[in-house]
Amino acid sequence: MHFKRSLTIVGCHAEGEVGDVITGGVLDVPGKTMFEKLRYFETQKDDLRQFLLNEPRGRAPMNVNLILPPCDPRADAGFLIMESDEYAPMSGSNTICTTTVLLETGMIPIKEPVTEVALDTAAGLVTVTAECEGGKCKSVEFNNVPSFVLELDMKVDVPGIGEISVDIAYGGMMYVLVDAASVGLEVHNRCARQLVDYGERIKRAVRAVYTPVHPENDGITGFSVLAFTAPVAVEEDGCKAASNAVVVSPGRFDRSPCGTGTCARMAVMQARGELKEGEIFKHRSIIGTEFVSRIRGLATVGKYPAVLPTVKGRGWITAFKQVVLDPSDPFQEGYRLGDQWPVAHDEGHRESDATFSANK
């Protein structure tokens, strides 16, 4: 019996968000940068992402990371981030998962008590500090790429909701940020369905009137993530803290506090004078997990003032898998069904059919 694919994958999650890591079975591809490699997979080999993230092997709340040789000579490894609807340029929970797997499987030697790792991502070089003890990667702190605000208090009319105010910011992915209370909701599981519904509506409405483009890479454009924010409070330890619920396309929550969303939010907070360099910001997810973050410096990206954000969280290995594809499998690139995968539909039009890609 021969298989069309046979991949070695390490299951992992970071603060509740699944970020499995491919450690074997996929060859390198051409590209002078990781972004060029991202484009290569996006245009020539997207069947890999479909195969892994669609059912029966994948599910909506899941990401898969692919370890590849880096392009930046300063990096120890490169990795690409595959999400349900895109290849993310950068991702916090996935950086934590990839670092945890690289260190705990020995692909990069663990040094105790601290291991420094440099990772090449499609958004640029990300340096990581891992606290390690007894062979366990106890925490991962990553220095994310510069993050910045594109728009503050942009008004947008959303069908079924009305006119609302949104912020637009980049934290390694392009974010729409919305105060949950401004649309009558709260960051809580009891509002889950409505948060996801509103999140996808608002993303569609913003897309219709605004296209974000990264000033240093016009390939980083468009929105697939929206952060509903809850108010910031100062806690007993004197640290600022808040919750958020990030709605990831095609319509599900990030189970982690969302690293790139945290960085985008810190850029907004700094622009509003609500967070200073060095101040600790504890950002929590809708399931209560936490990233501890701060602004480590300031910068400029094109015409935008930017922050240099740092985020810390934890990852855990959950499985060691050999994922294969039988040539006779009717679902070579998997399938999606509306009961598990929110079906993107425009208001008033019939819902799109379930997308089956079974070989007939």
Ligand SMILES: O=C(O)[C@H]1NCC[C@@H]1O
């Ligand atoms: O933490 C993050 O940045 C990621 N989590 C899922 C969506 C984002 O890529």
